[in-house]
Amino acid sequence: xxxxxxxxxxxxxxxxxxxxxxxxxxxxxxxxxxxxxxxxxxxxxxxxxxxxxxxxxxxxxxxxxxxxxxxxxxxxxxxxxxxxxxxxxxxxxxxxxxxxxxxxxxxxxxxxxxxxxxxxxxxxxxxxxxxxxxxxxxxxxxxxxxxxxxxxxxxxxxxxxxxxxxxxxxxxxxxxxxxxxxxxxxxxxxxxxxxxxxxxxxxxxxxxxxxxxxxxxxxxxxxxxxxxxxxxxxxxxxxxxxxxxxxxxxxxxxxxxxxxxxxxxxxxxxxxxxxxxxxxxxxxxxxxxxxxxxxxxxxxxxxxxxxxxxxxxxxxxxxxxxxxxxxxxxxxxxxxxxxxxxxxxxxxxxxxxxxxxxxxxxxxxxxxxxxxxxxxxxxxxxxxxxxxxxxxxxxxx
Numbered sequence: 001x002x003x004x005x006x007x008x009x010x011x012x013x014x015x016x017x018x019x020x021x022x023x024x025x026x027x028x029x030x031x032x033x034x035x036x037x038x039x040x041x042x043x044x045x046x047x048x049x050x051x052x053x054x055x056x057x058x059x060x061x062x063x064x065x066x067x068x069x070x071x072x073x074x075x076x077x078x079x080x081x082x083x084x085x086x087x088x089x090x091x092x093x094x095x096x097x098x099x100x101x102x103x104x105x106x107x108x109x110x111x112x113x114x115x116x117x118x119x120x121x122x123x124x125x126x127x128x129x130x131x132x133x134x135x136x137x138x139x140x141x142x143x144x145x146x147x148x149x150x151x152x153x154x155x156x157x158x159x160x161x162x163x164x165x166x167x168x169x170x171x172x173x174x175x176x177x178x179x180x181x182x183x184x185x186x187x188x189x190x191x192x193x194x195x196x197x198x199x200x201x202x203x204x205x206x207x208x209x210x211x212x213x214x215x216x217x218x219x220x221x222x223x224x225x226x227x228x229x230x231x232x233x234x235x236x237x238x239x240x241x242x243x244x245x246x247x248x249x250x251x252x253x254x255x256x257x258x259x260x261x262x263x264x265x266x267x268x269x270x271x272x273x274x275x276x277x278x279x280x281x282x283x284x285x286x287x288x289x290x291x292x293x294x295x296x297x298x299x300x301x302x303x304x305x306x307x308x309x310x311x312x313x314x315x316x317x318x319x320x321x322x323x324x325x326x327x328x329x330x331x332x333x334x335x336x337x338x339x340x341x342x343x344x345x346x347x348x349x350x351x352x353x354x355x356x357x358x359x360x361x362x363x364x365x366x367x368x369x370x371x372x373x374x375x376x377x378x379x380x381x382x383x384x385x386x387x388x389x390x391x392x393x394x395x396x397x
Contacts, residue, residue: 004350005032010185013038013087014068015108016097017045018140019167020201021125022064023174025095028181029067030349030358036087036371037068037362041392044072044364055336056363056394062334062341065361066352071372072365072392075106079390084108086375088117093181097125100135110196120194121184123177129200139201141169148205153212153223173204228274229253229281232311233289235297239311240289242301247271249306256304257288318342327351332359335366335396368393 001008010033014025022037022045029035039045047060071087074080088094094113096103103109103124110122124130127139142163145151150169151161177199184195206213215223229250230243244253247270254263262268262284267277274281289297294310301308312320318329330352331340343359345351352359368391372382385391 001032007185008032010034010092011090012036012093012095013084013091014095015103016095016125018047018097019060019064019170020173020177020204021095021097021123022047022061023171024123024125024177024181026064026066026068027174027178027346028093030346033093035068036367037065037070038075038084038087039070039072039364041072041074041365041389044070048364053336054334056396057334057336057361059341062332062361063343066332066343067358067360068362069367069371070362070364071368072394073368074390075108077390079385079388081107083372083375083385083391085116086377087371088113088120089375091117091120092185093121093123095123095125099138100126100130114194114196118193119188119191121181121188121197122194123181123197123199125173125177125199125201127201129202130198141167141201144169144201144205148202148209149213149216150205150209153209153216168208169201169205172208173199173201176204176207225275225278227271228278229285231282233286235289236291236293238294240294240297240308241311242289242297242306242308244306250274252304252306253301256300256306257285259284259288330354330359334361335363363394363396365392365394366396 007028010028012025012028012033012035014022014035014037016022016025025035025037037045043049044056045061045065047064048056048058050060051058071083073083075084088108094108094117096108098106104112110124113120113122126135127144128134128137139147145163145168148169151163154162154164156162177197180197180199184197188194212223227243227245230245231241233240233242242253244250250268250271251263254260266273268274268281297308298310310316317323323329327345329342329344332343332352332354333340340354343352368386369382372385372391373379377385382391386393
C-alpha cells in the first residue's frame with residue numbers, strides 16, 4: 001500500500017457492464033486493486049458494442065476497463081458458477097449491475113455471497129434502485145436524464161429540452177459508487193463484516209443536480225440566473241463563453257468592449273438592474289461581441305481579468321499548449337486500434353503509461369487462462385472448461 005497504489009492487495013470481482021459499474025471498478029484498479037472483469041461469452045460486456053467498434057473495443061470499453069484483467073465465463077452453467085465462486089474466494093469487493101432480481105437468479109445475490117465471504121463489500125448498481133415501482137425497468141443514462149429533470153433544465157435558446165451528450169449520469173454514478181466503496185473499505189478495518197451498497201443512476205443524477213433542484217423548488221419552479229451578463233456569445237470567428245459576475249466585473253467589461261458609458265446606464269447600474277433588464281442588455285452586447293474575432297476578445301478580456309474562453313472542440317482541447325505542457329491527456333495503444341488513443345489523466349493519480357497494466361484495457365477473455373490457473377485450476381481442467389464452452393480465451397489482435 002502506498003499513495004501511488006493505496007488499494008494494492010485488494011481483490012475486486014467485477015460483474016458490472018456498461019460504464020457506471022465498470023468505470024467505478026476501473027478507478028479501483030487505477031488505485032492499485034487487482035480487478036478481475038467477468039464477462040459473458042461472445043461479445044462480453046455490452047459496452048464493447050456501443051458506438052464504433054475497433055475489434056473487441058469501443059471508446060466505452062477502453063475507458064471503463066483500463067487496468068483490469070478479463071475472463072469470459074458462462075455463468076448460466078454449473079461449471080461457470082463454480083468458476084465465479086473460485087474467483088470470489090478471498091475477494092474484498094464485488095460489483096454487479098444487472099436489473100434487480102437477475103443476480104439472485106444467477107445465485108450470486110448478497111446473502112449468498114456474504115455467506116461465503118462475510119467481509120466482502122457488495123456493490124449493486126441499477127437504474128432506479130432495487131425497490132420501488134420502477135425498480136425492474138431497464139434504464140440507461142438518457143432515461144435518467146429525462147426522469148430526474150436534467151433534460152428539462154437543459155433547454156437551448158430554441159426552448160427545446162436537450163440531452164447532455166456526455167454520459168454524465170453514468171459517470172457521476174461511477175464516482176459516487178467509488179466514493180462509497182472507498183469510505184466502506186476504510187471503515188471495514190474496524191468491522192467484522194462487509195456490507196451491501198445500493199447505488200442507482202437515479203440517485204446519482206439527482207444528487208448531481210442538488211443545487212439546481214433545490215433552487216427550482218425554492219424559486220417557484222425555475223432557477224433564476226446568478227447574474228448578468230454571462231453565457232455563450234457568438235463572435236466573428238466562432239463562439240465564446242464569458243461571465244461578469246459583479247459590478248466591478250461589469251465596469252471592466254464595458255471598458256474592454258470600448259463602451260465605458262454603458263457602465264453608468266441606469267438600467268444596468270447594479271446586478272439587480274442588469275437581471276431585470278437582461279433582454280435589453282443582451283440586445284446591446286450580442287452584436288458588439290459578434291463584430292470582433294477571438295484574438296481581439298481574448299486580449300481585451302484577459303487584460304480586464306474577466307472569466308472567458310473560446311468554445312473548443314475536443315480536438316482543439318487536446319491541441320492546447322496548456323494541455324500538452326501539463327500532461328493532461330495521455331496517449332495509449334490498445335488492441336484493435338491503428339494508433340494510440342487519447343485518455344484524459346485521472347485527477348490525483350500518477351500519469352497513465354502506455355503498455356502498462358494500468359494503461360491497458362483487456363479484450364474479453366484475454367486473461368482467462370491466467371486467471372483460472374491463478375485460482376487453482378490445472379492445465380487439463382482449463383482445457384476441459386474451454387472445450388465444453390464454459391469459458392473462452394482470446395488473444396488481443
